[in-house]
Amino acid sequence: xxxxxxxxxxxxxxxxxxxxxxxxxxxxxxxxxxxxxxxxxxxxxxxxxxxxxxxxxxxxxxxxxxxxxxxxxxxxxxxxxxxxxxxxxxxxxxxxxxxxxxxxxxxxxxxxxxxxxxxxxxxxxxxxxxxxxxxxxxxxxxxxxxxxxxxxxxxxxxxxxxxxxxxxxxxxxxxxxxxxxxxxxxxxxxxxxxxxxxxxxxxxxxxxxxxxxxxxxxxxxxxxxxxxxxxxxxxx
Numbered sequence: 001x002x003x004x005x006x007x008x009x010x011x012x013x014x015x016x017x018x019x020x021x022x023x024x025x026x027x028x029x030x031x032x033x034x035x036x037x038x039x040x041x042x043x044x045x046x047x048x049x050x051x052x053x054x055x056x057x058x059x060x061x062x063x064x065x066x067x068x069x070x071x072x073x074x075x076x077x078x079x080x081x082x083x084x085x086x087x088x089x090x091x092x093x094x095x096x097x098x099x100x101x102x103x104x105x106x107x108x109x110x111x112x113x114x115x116x117x118x119x120x121x122x123x124x125x126x127x128x129x130x131x132x133x134x135x136x137x138x139x140x141x142x143x144x145x146x147x148x149x150x151x152x153x154x155x156x157x158x159x160x161x162x163x164x165x166x167x168x169x170x171x172x173x174x175x176x177x178x179x180x181x182x183x184x185x186x187x188x189x190x191x192x193x194x195x196x197x198x199x200x201x202x203x204x205x206x207x208x209x210x211x212x213x214x215x216x217x218x219x220x221x222x223x224x225x226x227x228x229x230x231x232x233x234x235x236x
Contacts, residue, residue, distance in 0.1 A: 016083040032167040033058035042113040053080030060092040155183035164208040186212035
């Protein structure tokens with residue numbers, strides 16, 4: 001499959017490899033990396049379902065932090081490694097070709113300060129259309145991991161008071177909240193994002209805190225219409 005090297009939106013020093021006919025990274029990953037608050041004392045950061053490594057690359061670039069990305073698909077994980085190497089980030093970003101569901105065999109629990117994920121958005125039903133391209137199907141549909149399994153794994157990996165940053169579709173926000181409480185999280189921040197002013201949100205960004213107290217901040221809906229840059233978009 002032919003691969004291409006693309007600019008990482010408006011980050012002029014960064015590029016990533018993608019398959020020309022495969023599933024490509026979206027603005028959702030950029031927004032999640034910008035939404036996440038990475039603090040000075042955050043030493044252990046992991047991105048689940050990392051794809052071609054956009055989120056680890058952005059976080060390493062922005063915060064000079066060591067970040068691990070986990071991707072189940074071998075070909076995409078290799079693309080991520082090539083992107084990491086192209087951006088001279090081998091000392092900061094590690095890409096693991098692993099099944100997220102098997103990370104308990106690889107990492108001890110209560111180990112990470114921050115977990116992030118831009119996971120598959122759509123539930124899988126055998127009667128529902130799934131893209132014939134297996135690579136795209138796994139990226140878009142819950143063929144390998146469900147939303148509940150993802151939240152459970154994030155809870156296992158995080159230290160107490162650790163933060164889980166997640167991007168998803170608004171239709172599944174209720175599920176996110178249910179699973180968050182089931183696995184010991186409090187929902188601390190919710191950020192809706194729309195394509196245009198006045199339109200319904202197309203994605204939602206959520207910050208969950210393990211063993212956190214009740215109290216949720218819902219930010220004003222952000223429109224990405226006519227944006228010249230996404231850098232620091234949530235701090236403008």
